Amino acid sequence: MLVPIVVVVAALGLLGTAYAQTETANGTPATAPAVSRRYVVTLLNSFDPIPDRLLPSDLNGLKVYRTQNVVFGKTIYFVRAGFFATSAEANAAKGRLGARFPGAFVTEITEDEYAGVAGTNTRPAPPAASGGATAAGKPAATVELFAITLLSSANGDPAPAGPLPKALAKNTLYLGDAVANGKSRRTLNLGFFTSRAEADRARALLLPAYPQAKVRAAPASERDVAAGNRIEIPNGSPPTLVRPTRPLAAPAIAAAGTPAIEAQAARLLDLARDALTRGDNATAVQALQELLRLPPNRQSQDAQELIGLAYERLKSTSAAKREYRLYLKLYPAGPGAERVRQRLAALDAPTPAPALKAARKKDINVTTAYGSFSQYYYRGDSRLDTTTTVGPTVTTDTLSNVDQSALITSLDLTGRMRSGDWDNRIVVRDNYTVNFLENTENFNRLYSAYGEVRNKTYDYGMRVGRQPGNTGGVLGRFDGITASYGFLPKWRLNLVAGEPVEFNPINSDKLFWGANLDFGTFAEHWNGNFYYIYQDIDDITDRQAIGTELRYFDPSLSVMLLTDYDLAYGELNIAMLQGTWQAGTGTTVNFLGDHRRAPVLQTSNALINEVDTSIKSQLQTLSEDELRAQALARTPLTDLLMVGINHNFNSTWQLGGDVKLYNTSGTPANGTQPEQIGSGNVYVYTAQGIATSLFSRSDISVLSLSYLDSRDSEASSASLSNRSVLRERWTLDLSLRYLNQQFASGVDVERLTPMLRVGYRWGEHMTLEAEAGVENTTTTTATETIDNNLRFWMLGYRWDF
Amino acid sequence: MTKTLRLLWAAALATVALAPTAAAQLIDDIEARTDQGVTEVRLQFNMPVRYVKHFPQEQGELVKIYLQALTLDGLEEIDRTAYKRTPAVPQLPPFKVLYTTVRNCFAVRDPVCLDIQFSQPVRFTIHQGDDGRSILLHILPDARPEPAAAPAH
Numbered sequence: 001m002l003v004p005i006v007v008v009v010a011a012l013g014l015l016g017t018a019y020a021q022t023e024t025a026n027g028t029p030a031t032a033p034a035v036s037r038r039y040v041v042t043l044l045n046s047f048d049p050i051p052d053r054l055l056p057s058d059l060n061g062l063k064v065y066r067t068q069n070v071v072f073g074k075t076i077y078f079v080r081a082g083f084f085a086t087s088a089e090a091n092a093a094k095g096r097l098g099a100r101f102p103g104a105f106v107t108e109i110t111e112d113e114y115a116g117v118a119g120t121n122t123r124p125a126p127p128a129a130s131g132g133a134t135a136a137g138k139p140a141a142t143v144e145l146f147a148i149t150l151l152s153s154a155n156g157d158p159a160p161a162g163p164l165p166k167a168l169a170k171n172t173l174y175l176g177d178a179v180a181n182g183k184s185r186r187t188l189n190l191g192f193f194t195s196r197a198e199a200d201r202a203r204a205l206l207l208p209a210y211p212q213a214k215v216r217a218a219p220a221s222e223r224d225v226a227a228g229n230r231i232e233i234p235n236g237s238p239p240t241l242v243r244p245t246r247p248l249a250a251p252a253i254a255a256a257g258t259p260a261i262e263a264q265a266a267r268l269l270d271l272a273r274d275a276l277t278r279g280d281n282a283t284a285v286q287a288l289q290e291l292l293r294l295p296p297n298r299q300s301q302d303a304q305e306l307i308g309l310a311y312e313r314l315k316s317t318s319a320a321k322r323e324y325r326l327y328l329k330l331y332p333a334g335p336g337a338e339r340v341r342q343r344l345a346a347l348d349a350p351t352p353a354p355a356l357k358a359a360r361k362k363d364i365n366v367t368t369a370y371g372s373f374s375q376y377y378y379r380g381d382s383r384l385d386t387t388t389t390v391g392p393t394v395t396t397d398t399l400s401n402v403d404q405s406a407l408i409t410s411l412d413l414t415g416r417m418r419s420g421d422w423d424n425r426i427v428v429r430d431n432y433t434v435n436f437l438e439n440t441e442n443f444n445r446l447y448s449a450y451g452e453v454r455n456k457t458y459d460y461g462m463r464v465g466r467q468p469g470n471t472g473g474v475l476g477r478f479d480g481i482t483a484s485y486g487f488l489p490k491w492r493l494n495l496v497a498g499e500p501v502e503f504n505p506i507n508s509d510k511l512f513w514g515a516n517l518d519f520g521t522f523a524e525h526w527n528g529n530f531y532y533i534y535q536d537i538d539d540i541t542d543r544q545a546i547g548t549e550l551r552y553f554d555p556s557l558s559v560m561l562l563t564d565y566d567l568a569y570g571e572l573n574i575a576m577l578q579g580t581w582q583a584g585t586g587t588t589v590n591f592l593g594d595h596r597r598a599p600v601l602q603t604s605n606a607l608i609n610e611v612d613t614s615i616k617s618q619l620q621t622l623s624e625d626e627l628r629a630q631a632l633a634r635t636p637l638t639d640l641l642m643v644g645i646n647h648n649f650n651s652t653w654q655l656g657g658d659v660k661l662y663n664t665s666g667t668p669a670n671g672t673q674p675e676q677i678g679s680g681n682v683y684v685y686t687a688q689g690i691a692t693s694l695f696s697r698s699d700i701s702v703l704s705l706s707y708l709d710s711r712d713s714e715a716s717s718a719s720l721s722n723r724s725v726l727r728e729r730w731t732l733d734l735s736l737r738y739l740n741q742q743f744a745s746g747v748d749v750e751r752l753t754p755m756l757r758v759g760y761r762w763g764e765h766m767t768l769e770a771e772a773g774v775e776n777t778t779t780t781t782a783t784e785t786i787d788n789n790l791r792f793w794m795l796g797y798r799w800d801f
Numbered sequence: 802m803t804k805t806l807r808l809l810w811a812a813a814l815a816t817v818a819l820a821p822t823a824a825a826q827l828i829d830d831i832e833a834r835t836d837q838g839v840t841e842v843r844l845q846f847n848m849p850v851r852y853v854k855h856f857p858q859e860q861g862e863l864v865k866i867y868l869q870a871l872t873l874d875g876l877e878e879i880d881r882t883a884y885k886r887t888p889a890v891p892q893l894p895p896f897k898v899l900y901t902t903v904r905n906c907f908a909v910r911d912p913v914c915l916d917i918q919f920s921q922p923v924r925f926t927i928h929q930g931d932d933g934r935s936i937l938l939h940i941l942p943d944a945r946p947e948p949a950a951a952p953a954h
Contacts, residue, residue, distance in 0.1 A: 468847035
């Protein structure tokens with residue numbers, strides 16, 4: 001107990017020092033880069049492409065668009081509305097949209113996203129459509145413009161209400177197109193303003209004549225539209241639509257095809273744009289290739305640009321460059337050419353650091369303490385009725401007992417200090433059990449008490465104190481030290497040394513040290529660990545092993561190989577291969593093959609079932625070789641093979657099953673230990689159904705059926721459980737288990753176990769819980785019938801902080 | 802009573818003993834981070850774990866995850882049932898993690914069943930972490946848009 005406390009106190013000092021140093025170095029927030037910031041309201045996000053029907057089409061004044069980003073390694077699809085110069089404006093818009101889009105949140109977007117979207121139509125709409133909130137346009141504007149939609153009409157061009165105020169005489173009044181609720185509308189607009197504030201001031205002047213006027217962002221391409229659809233209002237005369245003196249779109253090569261070709265091209269372009277905005281870039285490429293195979297038409301130029309974009313998004317850089325270069329050859333002038341040159345230059349430029357591509361990261365400087373404190377009282381009573389029948393004589397015997405009466409108090413405390421490059425932790429986990437039964441003792445279990453320091457910049461760390469093992473060949477919890485250093489980007493060296501912590505200790509001293517190497521990830525999917533470990537016990541070798549964990553991971557398949565080989569014994573301790581394949585069709589297949597010595601081979605296994613648990617003492621009568629032979633003889637081998645499959649039939653039901661085969665070897669008579677018979681092959685077949693929302697909005701029910709077949713017995717079991725959340729604060733768990741087992745020896749066992757557990761969340765931090773259950777077991781032999789009745793309950797609380 | 806029967810009785814007692822006599826913490830920590838509305842929750846275990854399956858597949862308020870602990874030396878001492886502190890995450894409904902290790906949770910050696918209970922429905926994906934000792938949940942609020950109001954004119 002003393003050791004972990006000392007090391008944790010030392011670690012606390014170390015943490016404090018490290019924290020103070022980093023506070024000084026990083027205490028001031030990083031200076032924001034001098035770039036303009038843009039905000040949007042993210043209306044929707046999804047793991048899957050978002051369909052058209054979920055896109056709002058009536059957010060006048062806002063540009064609604066779809067985009068996608070890779071977040072935490074996953075592609076996430078978004079629908080956003082923007083743009084806003086400040087987060088306050090965006091938050092105000094989010095407030096207005098909150099009732100309709102309850103998951104909406106404000107996002108600061110990157111320059112890339114803005115440049116890519118500001119002038120790009122993100123909804124399937126006719127390429128020429130412009131002037132509305134979802135205006136079509138192609139240029140990737142880098143200067144933000146605003147316009148005011150004064151009127152809109154589904155029945156022809158809306159007419160101006162009269163001359164403009166003098167202050168706005170220099171602005172342009174023009175007609176445009178918009179799409180609202182899937183329907184095209186003609187709009188009357190006034191442009192352009194270089195800031196939203198300027199547009200808002202203009203709107204205030206226009207409100208008397210146009211009470212529905214709305215300010216919106218306008219793509220740069222809308223200037224061209226405005227030039228072609230400008231309206232002049234001479235004094236005393238009706239408004240006149242002013243047509244340009246030259247065609248707006250004058251592509252270098254593109255020419256109008258036949259009406260049929262134009263219609264087909266327009267359809268394909270719409271299809272491609274829709275696919276692009278949906279994130280389905282492969283479909284976009286397919287549609288655009290088909291379009292580009294048509295005779296030259298009015299869509300050819302856009303298609304040539306978009307196919308480069310689609311390839312770019314598919315990470316086919318060479319193909320994207322090829323298409324962009326072709327575009328510049330065919331259409332060397334105009335805003336599209338400038339945009340394509342920029343894209344091509346970006347592809348040729350070195351990849352910027354991730355920090356430059358993403359929105360600015362906030363410097364973290366946080367100290368937190370969290371954890372839980374709980375107290376639970378456990379009680380168990382049993383009654384045993386034995387009926388013995390010998391010929392005509394029947395005798396009954398009853399035995400009652402209190403099996404358990406204990407109060408367990410648990411503390412789980414973590415203090416975490418993050419500052420700059422430092423991420424430090426202090427962890428304490430402890431249980432104290434008060435036993436109320438006679439002849440039982442109270443006891444404490446300190447599971448963890450360690451301090452940890454990690455530096456992200458130099459990639460090193462250290463943990464000192466009582467800590468969990470189970471890595472690098474360390475078998476379990478220990479008091480000691482772990483140090484790690486990432487000496488290369490994909491290589492990390494770990495050193496570990498300490499004393500194993502065993503709560504049922506033997507009368508011998510164990511010490512270990514080891515080194516292990518983490519590697520990867522290589523080839524996108526592979527990583528793992530090699531280790532060496534040496535452990536002695538009373539100055540002789542207890543365990544000397546090498547091992548490896550080799551892991552393969554991709555989003556649908558994970559495989560892990562674990563081996564441990566004891567050099568001192570020349571024996572394979574563990575060989576395990578496990579994997580899970582998540583098929584995209586809602587099917588999961590998993591497998592496990594596990595061959596191991598259980599427990600892991602150590603010289604201390606020679607003490608199994610020995611009263612004298614001192615290796616030093618045993619060495620008084622046995623040689624080291626004899627002790628090692630005894631350890632080997634008392635360590636059985638176990639094998640487990642398992643394969644399972646599960647399928648989600650719909651959002652309510654999952655059905656699955658698995659087959660298991662396991663075998664535990666026997667051990668020969670050795671010293672004071674008698675021969676242990678092995679289990680033989682044991683086969684277990686399980687079918688399981690899981691359902692959700694069967695009885696309430698929030699519940700999960702599990703039904704399992706199993707059949708076990710072995711040399712010694714056959715068993716059938718069924719279990720049904722349900723967990724329900726009621727009125728958000730109540731949790732109800734019901735379970736019922738039934739088992740029938742028939743032993744080859746003639747003994748039959750039948751068991752029924754109903755249980756109920758209730759939880760209530762009191763406030764945000766407190767949970768009250770109670771559990772009660774009964775287990776009735778009837779055991780029948782040729783001469784006896786034994787009824788066991790066990791009643792147990794639990795009551796307690798848990799405080800999370 | 803025969804020795805065999807007494808052993809059976811002792812075994813039966815063991816299966817229903819509620820209190821953990823010496824309970825190790827299966828979950829080392831639960832960390833969460835949020836970026837662009839997506840929350841990644843990492844359930845970090847104190848030992849290698851094998852992801853087996855989960856349900857519902859991608860949406861719900863209660864999520865059940867089946868795992869198997871792959872310790873080097875078996876789960877000698879482990880909590881049978883326990884909660885774990887869960888961090889508060891902006892944009893994500895409060896949630897808590899309950900884990901169970903009793904045999905009826907799943908018929909494998911060293912089974913681990915996780916029940917994750919959100920206070921509101923969420924959408925999620927669940928995968929094994931690439932260190933073999935963690936489970937990753939990527940979570941989005943399940944906030945479907947309300948029908949549009951009357952179109953603006």
